[in-house]
Amino acid sequence: MRPARPLTVRFVLVAVAVLAVACQSPPAPPSGKAVALRVELYGGGPLPPGWVTFPEFVLYGDRTLITADGDAPREYHLTEAEFDRVYGRARSAGLATGRTFDEQSPDAPVLEVVFGHDTGRAVTRVTAPDRKSSGDAGAIVRAVALNPDTDLESPHERYRPERVAVVAGASSGAPTGPRWPLRPLAEGTPLNAGRCAVYAAAEVRDIRSDTTWTSGGTAYHVRLRPLLPDEDDCAALARG
Numbered sequence: 001m002r003p004a005r006p007l008t009v010r011f012v013l014v015a016v017a018v019l020a021v022a023c024q025s026p027p028a029p030p031s032g033k034a035v036a037l038r039v040e041l042y043g044g045g046p047l048p049p050g051w052v053t054f055p056e057f058v059l060y061g062d063r064t065l066i067t068a069d070g071d072a073p074r075e076y077h078l079t080e081a082e083f084d085r086v087y088g089r090a091r092s093a094g095l096a097t098g099r100t101f102d103e104q105s106p107d108a109p110v111l112e113v114v115f116g117h118d119t120g121r122a123v124t125r126v127t128a129p130d131r132k133s134s135g136d137a138g139a140i141v142r143a144v145a146l147n148p149d150t151d152l153e154s155p156h157e158r159y160r161p162e163r164v165a166v167v168a169g170a171s172s173g174a175p176t177g178p179r180w181p182l183r184p185l186a187e188g189t190p191l192n193a194g195r196c197a198v199y200a201a202a203e204v205r206d207i208r209s210d211t212t213w214t215s216g217g218t219a220y221h222v223r224l225r226p227l228l229p230d231e232d233d234c235a236a237l238a239r240g
Helices: 007-024 081-092 135-143
Strands: 035-042 058-059 066-067 076-077 110-117 120-127 156-157 161-170 189-191 194-199 212-217 218-226
Touching: 058 081, 066 189, 081 110, 081 135, 110 135, 120 135
Parallel strands: none
Antiparallel strands: 035 058, 035 110, 058 066, 066 076, 076 156, 110 120, 161 194, 161 218, 189 194, 212 218
């Protein structure tokens, strides 16, 4: 008969086993306004001066989901089941570990996915994303594609940001357009070969995106970019 292990040894072995199981547990979602899932598609090549992108959608730990919809992004408040379905699908696709799928196509679009959890985040990039492709890259593209009929059954409203970024690109030629009514556009923060400044949403409510203004003797093409709950300033809008 084999002698019984000492109690302390058995205790250590059990503790190690419990720790191993805990380490293998899937990551838990973040809480509050921390990003749980952010999906953004960048076009191939550099952005034109003054351009800035908006994510396909961003899901937060408090189950708020904001999706792109032209000039009027939508805001949803998902049920627990809806959140678990969207977040769980991304987790099952292996997005808790950041990866890069590079097709060696410099002018191809890039899908960037940020997967947030309770201890950090992972970033995955897929060059030339294709929902029909096989392998892990195709599975990721499919996993982060929202299905309005099953994923977004909750009612939505127009997203109303507290702050808006004004991104301006200087135009060539003679100054055209009305005079810019706020602080000079040239004083903004450099961003994508243009200038960016952040205002309270009420300050720019009468300004339309994709319009031309004159500021300091220069014509600027101006675009408005609503800031998301996790975006503090213009630096958050830098590509990639």
